[in-house]
Amino acid sequence: MFIDIDCSQMKKYNQNAFGDYFISKRYPDEAKLIAVLSDGLGSGIKANILSCMTATMLLKFIEGDQIPISKAAEIIMNSLPVCKVRHISYSTFSAIEVDDEGNAKIVEEGNPEFIWIRNGEVMRPEYKSIPSKTFKNRCLKVYKLKLELGDRLITCSDGVTQAGLGGGRLKLGLRREGLIILIQDKLKEQPDISSTELSKYLINQARNIETDRLPKDDISCSVIYFREPRKALVFTGPPYHQQKDKEYAELFANFKGKKAIAGGTTANLISRELNRSITMDTTISIGKLPSCSYMDGVDLVTEGILTLTKTLEYLENGTMDIDNAAGKLVKFLLDSDCIYFMVGAKLNQAHYDPALPIEIEIRKNIIKKMACILREKYFKKVNIHYM
Amino acid sequence: MAEKISVKVCLGTTCFVMGSSNLQELIETVPAKYGDKVEVSGVPCLGLCSIDWEFSKAPYVKVDDEVIKEATVEKVLSAIDAHLNK
Numbered sequence: 189m190f191i192d193i194d195c196s197q198m199k200k201y202n203q204n205a206f207g208d209y210f211i212s213k214r215y216p217d218e219a220k221l222i223a224v225l226s227d228g229l230g231s232g233i234k235a236n237i238l239s240c241m242t243a244t245m246l247l248k249f250i251e252g253d254q255i256p257i258s259k260a261a262e263i264i265m266n267s268l269p270v271c272k273v274r275h276i277s278y279s280t281f282s283a284i285e286v287d288d289e290g291n292a293k294i295v296e297e298g299n300p301e302f303i304w305i306r307n308g309e310v311m312r313p314e315y316k317s318i319p320s321k322t323f324k325n326r327c328l329k330v331y332k333l334k335l336e337l338g339d340r341l342i343t344c345s346d347g348v349t350q351a352g353l354g355g356g357r358l359k360l361g362l363r364r365e366g367l368i369i370l371i372q373d374k375l376k377e378q379p380d381i382s383s384t385e386l387s388k389y390l391i392n393q394a395r396n397i398e399t400d401r402l403p404k405d406d407i408s409c410s411v412i413y414f415r416e417p418r419k420a421l422v423f424t425g426p427p428y429h430q431q432k433d434k435e436y437a438e439l440f441a442n443f444k445g446k447k448a449i450a451g452g453t454t455a456n457l458i459s460r461e462l463n464r465s466i467t468m469d470t471t472i473s474i475g476k477l478p479s480c481s482y483m484d485g486v487d488l489v490t491e492g493i494l495t496l497t498k499t500l501e502y503l504e505n506g507t508m509d510i511d512n513a514a515g516k517l518v519k520f521l522l523d524s525d526c527i528y529f530m531v532g533a534k535l536n537q538a539h540y541d542p543a544l545p546i547e548i549e550i551r552k553n554i555i556k557k558m559a560c561i562l563r564e565k566y567f568k569k570v571n572i573h574y575m
Numbered sequence: 576m577a578e579k580i581s582v583k584v585c586l587g588t589t590c591f592v593m594g595s596s597n598l599q600e601l602i603e604t605v606p607a608k609y610g611d612k613v614e615v616s617g618v619p620c621l622g623l624c625s626i627d628w629e630f631s632k633a634p635y636v637k638v639d640d641e642v643i644k645e646a647t648v649e650k651v652l653s654a655i656d657a658h659l660n661k
Binding site: 448452453455456466468476478479489491537538543544545546548 | 585586587589591592593596602616617618620622624625626631633643646
């Protein structure tokens, strides 16, 4: 199973920093993922520092694997200082550790209780309470769940459940019940909605019920969705040994999932080996990139190095919806969960002619950087195969 | 009627940065000048720079079987004229 995870956030109005902090990391070797959402006391920079420290420290604690998640959370709970002004904890948190088999451990302190949805229904998991030995008003909730395909876990900061508090229609705010209705209605409409879209939808709804649509607190909502992975393959560069062209072309042909080719020579190679013709888009290329080509059974065919370099730049800057070959490749990548790169190691000497007016990077390096950003910023699973 | 003359503009990496991006205007200007006697298209790569790299004559354009090195709009147009007058 694939864990589709994302978090959407909004700042309290008039603040220039997020007071909630979300962090998530995948561990491909152990096939697991850890995510932490922390809400810092107050708002703005102070809250940002508190929540950031809590979330990153908790993540480090859990990933160390030397102590169980419940123990790590308990230590943090007992150590968090008390605010002198408000006499409450500096921050609250929710953390989850989940593997690809669906075994999940969740700890919560102070944050609204997470929502577990299966087939449109809310599940009521059992939990163990661990009261703090040092602070009377703190209590840790520890859950152990077995998730199934299609399950969703929604975690939010109290900015969501308390949205609209004291306002016109909802005197007590959105509350957990209101949030559940929002989720269920959206899931009826779009049963396969991605975590990115669902979390965005929920924070927008929360903002919309605030008076004057101004968030009175930081709003964060993270969604975890267990689903079949959407697989994608990018074939770029000719193999080092030409006699292996056929073998790799067949691997490409037999791949189950979406396919892209980045490279003119590579496209010709696949076309020759699989006996499929290429047609080039007749529109004149926009900007500084050659336009796409078309081949039967391939979702996207682009030029190589220039397009990959631009794609990397868009991914780094979070630039979306650009109408050129790199923009299309960005969309191709982000609409997938597991991305495989088949990277040919053959160099084209002509690319390294100093007479070429721009710097052209080595393909391997671009792909390495791209894999890194897809993993870390976009939470994708990435595999690279050099050939 | 004689067969159409085919013009293929290489839009591979080397050719593109060496100037074939400017040759794309042929896709519009050639049909306007020659009507349907000539067909212009971009191709992902003609594979010529990797053979010819020591002399670096990109961008390459093919007019039927004739390879035009260091192609410019003028060179391509005169090659088309030469082919039409054969």
